[in-house]
Amino acid sequence: MTPTQPPPAEPALKIGPVALANPFLLAPLAGLSDWPFRRLAKEAGAGLTVTEMASATALAHRGRATLALLTTDPGLEKPFCVQLFGKNPDHLAEAARVAVDMGADLIDFNLGCPARKVVGSGHGAALLKEPQTLLGLVRALVRAVRAPVTVKTRPAFAPGVGATVFELLPRLADEGVAALTLHPRPASAGFAGEADWSLVARLAEKSPIPIIGSGDVASPEQALERLRNYGAAAVMIGRGAKGRPWLFRQCLELWQGGRAREATPSERLATAERHARLLGEFMGRRAAFKLRTVLMWYVKGWPGAAEFRARLCREENLEAQLGLLAELARRQEKLQS
Numbered sequence: 001m002t003p004t005q006p007p008p009a010e011p012a013l014k015i016g017p018v019a020l021a022n023p024f025l026l027a028p029l030a031g032l033s034d035w036p037f038r039r040l041a042k043e044a045g046a047g048l049t050v051t052e053m054a055s056a057t058a059l060a061h062r063g064r065a066t067l068a069l070l071t072t073d074p075g076l077e078k079p080f081c082v083q084l085f086g087k088n089p090d091h092l093a094e095a096a097r098v099a100v101d102m103g104a105d106l107i108d109f110n111l112g113c114p115a116r117k118v119v120g121s122g123h124g125a126a127l128l129k130e131p132q133t134l135l136g137l138v139r140a141l142v143r144a145v146r147a148p149v150t151v152k153t154r155p156a157f158a159p160g161v162g163a164t165v166f167e168l169l170p171r172l173a174d175e176g177v178a179a180l181t182l183h184p185r186p187a188s189a190g191f192a193g194e195a196d197w198s199l200v201a202r203l204a205e206k207s208p209i210p211i212i213g214s215g216d217v218a219s220p221e222q223a224l225e226r227l228r229n230y231g232a233a234a235v236m237i238g239r240g241a242k243g244r245p246w247l248f249r250q251c252l253e254l255w256q257g258g259r260a261r262e263a264t265p266s267e268r269l270a271t272a273e274r275h276a277r278l279l280g281e282f283m284g285r286r287a288a289f290k291l292r293t294v295l296m297w298y299v300k301g302w303p304g305a306a307e308f309r310a311r312l313c314r315e316e317n318l319e320a321q322l323g324l325l326a327e328l329a330r331r332q333e334k335l336q337s
């Protein structure tokens, strides 16, 4: 998959001094957007990939598991964006410095995670209920590093609770935040209901900084529609890219006025195999466990997928898992020929 170039008519999006090649970005996905996943998205042409959220406290103390979340190849993942969560200004500042030392070009601050464990300890979206604390944390980050600091958030914690993103935006911009990603569902809704992109449009209308929209984009057509009709500087794709890294290639094809070519079954198989091997290199023997989830993304909709899953879960060896995958793909090809 060869990343294509942006059409000259549309200027490259810039976050501070950091230019993105195109406006189709891979969203951070805790537990999923590890280096192998980001690498495939990048190879397919994603304009930016973001690490899953890393605890600032753990990173400030150089915890091994958290450092592993920042695994990358600086030659391939450029720009490199590290997302942090935290509520201790010293830890956030130190974590940002560690991330920059490890090659981060951008630091993103998580102000949107609704997970009970995260919110329960006052992190992520819970900070929307404490705007003064939130702004103090952003200040600490911006002062700590020269790399641009961005934030990713929700419209509010819950309707009528704490500060809204509309109230916060000018203050965040004053603090030096370089861009804001909005996932337009209140944090209290988790992932229920539809993302309300009219909120992205309203926020982008008067924003002094680029606004990136994130939520429910599952096809290249939707990505283009969201980009063109809601004033977003870029579109972030999360769940829609699971097992479909070629979605970024398709977005670029459409953006450049062409047709979004569907992935063939053999491209699907080759990408799934590559994903498995990259995970094997990245995680060693533990990859077999993660592949029980990851390989299922790629075979979604294929007959026999349920039986495949049961067999996959019994295998602890990557080669055996790949054998099962090839068997299922052969059956699928026969059905399609």
Ligand SMILES: Cc1cc2nc3c(=O)[nH]c(=O)nc-3n(C[C@H](O)[C@H](O)[C@H](O)COP(=O)(O)O)c2cc1C
Binding pocket: 027, 028, 029, 030, 031, 032, 051, 052, 053, 083, 110, 112, 113, 152, 183, 214, 215, 216, 217, 236, 237, 238, 239, 240
């Ligand atoms: C499993 C999962 C993990 C996520 N992890 C993060 C995260 O680490 N940081 C973050 O800012 N958002 C996270 N999100 C939110 C996504 O980045 C994205 O904003 C949201 O899923 C909406 O986009 P989508 O419909 O394209 O998935 C996560 C979402 C899911 C489903």
